[in-house]
Amino acid sequence: MNTEIFQIKDLRKDKDKLEKAAKILKRGGLVAIPTETVYGLAADCLNQQAVAGIFAAKGRPGDNPLIVHLADIADACRYAGQLPDSFYRLAERFCPGPLTMIVPKGDCVPFITSGGLDTVALRFPAHPVARELIRLSGCGLAAPSANRSGSPSPTTAQHCIQDMSGRIDAVVDGGNCPIGVESTVVSLVGDKVRLLRPGAVTPQQLAEVVGEVEIDPAVTRQLEKDVQAASPGMKYKHYAPSAKVVIVQGSPEEYRRFVNDAEGKGVVALCFAEDAPFLSKPCVVMGREGDELSQAQGLFACLRRLDELGARLAYARCPSREGMGLAVYNRLLRAAAFETVTLGQKEVCENE
Numbered sequence: 001m002n003t004e005i006f007q008i009k010d011l012r013k014d015k016d017k018l019e020k021a022a023k024i025l026k027r028g029g030l031v032a033i034p035t036e037t038v039y040g041l042a043a044d045c046l047n048q049q050a051v052a053g054i055f056a057a058k059g060r061p062g063d064n065p066l067i068v069h070l071a072d073i074a075d076a077c078r079y080a081g082q083l084p085d086s087f088y089r090l091a092e093r094f095c096p097g098p099l100t101m102i103v104p105k106g107d108c109v110p111f112i113t114s115g116g117l118d119t120v121a122l123r124f125p126a127h128p129v130a131r132e133l134i135r136l137s138g139c140g141l142a143a144p145s146a147n148r149s150g151s152p153s154p155t156t157a158q159h160c161i162q163d164m165s166g167r168i169d170a171v172v173d174g175g176n177c178p179i180g181v182e183s184t185v186v187s188l189v190g191d192k193v194r195l196l197r198p199g200a201v202t203p204q205q206l207a208e209v210v211g212e213v214e215i216d217p218a219v220t221r222q223l224e225k226d227v228q229a230a231s232p233g234m235k236y237k238h239y240a241p242s243a244k245v246v247i248v249q250g251s252p253e254e255y256r257r258f259v260n261d262a263e264g265k266g267v268v269a270l271c272f273a274e275d276a277p278f279l280s281k282p283c284v285v286m287g288r289e290g291d292e293l294s295q296a297q298g299l300f301a302c303l304r305r306l307d308e309l310g311a312r313l314a315y316a317r318c319p320s321r322e323g324m325g326l327a328v329y330n331r332l333l334r335a336a337a338f339e340t341v342t343l344g345q346k347e348v349c350e351n352e
Ligand code: TXA
Pocket: 035, 037, 038, 039, 040, 041, 064, 065, 066, 067, 100, 102, 114, 117, 119, 120, 121, 123, 143, 144, 145, 146, 181, 182, 183, 184, 185, 196, 197, 230, 231, 232, 233, 234
């Protein structure tokens, strides 16, 4: 299959390209699209064959449900069953934006989209290109991240092309994703609002709107083998480069000494900008210390960079778990398959 590339610089001037991409979606094709978080691999969420194509192109397990992307809050009732009050309160504050809400599934949404569950994940992306494509196609768009299953999520069109060229109909290039990690996922199905995946909308911000927020244990811990995941995506190996990643917990000085003393071939530091001048190993800089947004923006591209460098072992600075840092930490933990070393007498990582 030939994968077309549509570069969008200006919504009005490039309208014809957006219309072509929307036409592909309307007729059941697969198109990678930019969102404010990461690129998504989109198809009409009501078209079972198109959705099956997403699973095939990604190599994604069939029990891992997809998020349905909509342009307007008012459309939610078409795709959902009874919507709780918390849905409207959260939507008013955070949508359009990087928040996904899990609610009872509407009858029109096929089980292939919901991974066999009777719930559906709804998101209202803020990215103007994504919103325009939803409007022009007239479809709710099922869209997981546009990477091959298991590899880091794409934050540029180039990443989508690397993973998906020849497997999908088109890539819409809308530039770099401004946030860099996937949306916050909350379940509104039980009696309490439950955080299943941290993102740019933080637990503190959610709590301001709905009061108490339960944090699912899978956010910072490895699930036991026989425990059922609230969010099926959490049980799969994720975001992993070929290099082994180990998170190093300790002060900046302890981290730098540890990395400089490390022996063996192919050791790379996945560090903050402030560390680089003090390190004698090759560095991949994932952002600035204390600037969690910069870390989120850089993380996935850095994980891909490790492979380009032929790294064998990457020692990563442990991000803070404050604000958006929790999202960076959650993704890095999975990239590291939960492997952490703790230096000195510092506080111990939560997963230990
Ligand atoms: O920012 C994002 O959310 C990006 C962009 C493209 O919108 N999408 C994304 O999709 O990250 P994906 O498929 O890579 O991750 C969706 C996560 C998975 O962990 C999945 O298991 C979970 O959401 N999920 C989806 N529907 C669910 C449901 N009904 N119940 C529980 N978890 C669900």
